[in-house]
Amino acid sequence: MLPPKMGSSTPTATSVMAMSRSSCCSTFAEPRQLGSRARRRPGRASTGRFLRQRRCRGYNRRTPDTVEAMAHGAIAFLEAMSLPRVDLLGFSIGSFIAQEIALIRPNLLRRVVLASSAPQGAAGMHGWAPTVIAPSVSRRRARRPTSACSSLLQTRAAKQACSHGADLRTNSRPRQADVVADAPSAVRRSLRLGHPQTIRCSNALLRSICRSSLPVATVTP
């Protein structure tokens, strides 16, 4: 969904954020906006490193447990980055956060894209839809390494394209993360691990998703 205007449509808002899962998660901004630390380390995904620090150290290992608190965290992040106006892509729980940001600070946003989203309090929204979670649980019991991808992606080709990243992720993550882990997390992990093949893949993904000039375009295999 693309509400064309959140405030005035000045062309100065060029930053794009992609958010998913709990806390602030994956944020993609231009390298010059990430400060001197990121500039000293061009190439390998300065964005991923930056946000891992914020999630683990900035919050003292505690993550917010309400959407509103997550939105305030994201707003604080944007202010700390001196980003007065952004185009925001919110995915899954990130789309809830994006909606909350739009309510709290509408002038912060120029355009909002909500992917896999829902309005707060919609009938039947609490808990997991049985038709969705049942196949995912049964796959996990079968101990297939691609269980997380299988529940996210529908076609065989898409699952195969994602499965390599899922294998990497499950190697050193807590088991309970497997069910809720999503494709962006696989991308972030592969960026951290620096696997050439997967980084190339995520470059294409992130570039095509975010369209504007991003630091991922500079990631080298």
Add this chain to the structure above:
Amino acid sequence: MILPRYSHLLAGLLPNARLTVYPDSAHGFLFQHHSRFAVT
């Protein structure tokens, strides 16, 4: 995961919203149809 009917509901509640539904895909539709998602 989030069912498509909630996206329809949300699109009806938001002013000036535009809803795009992608075929044969699930929660990760934007990674499955990334090219189409980017140009939409």
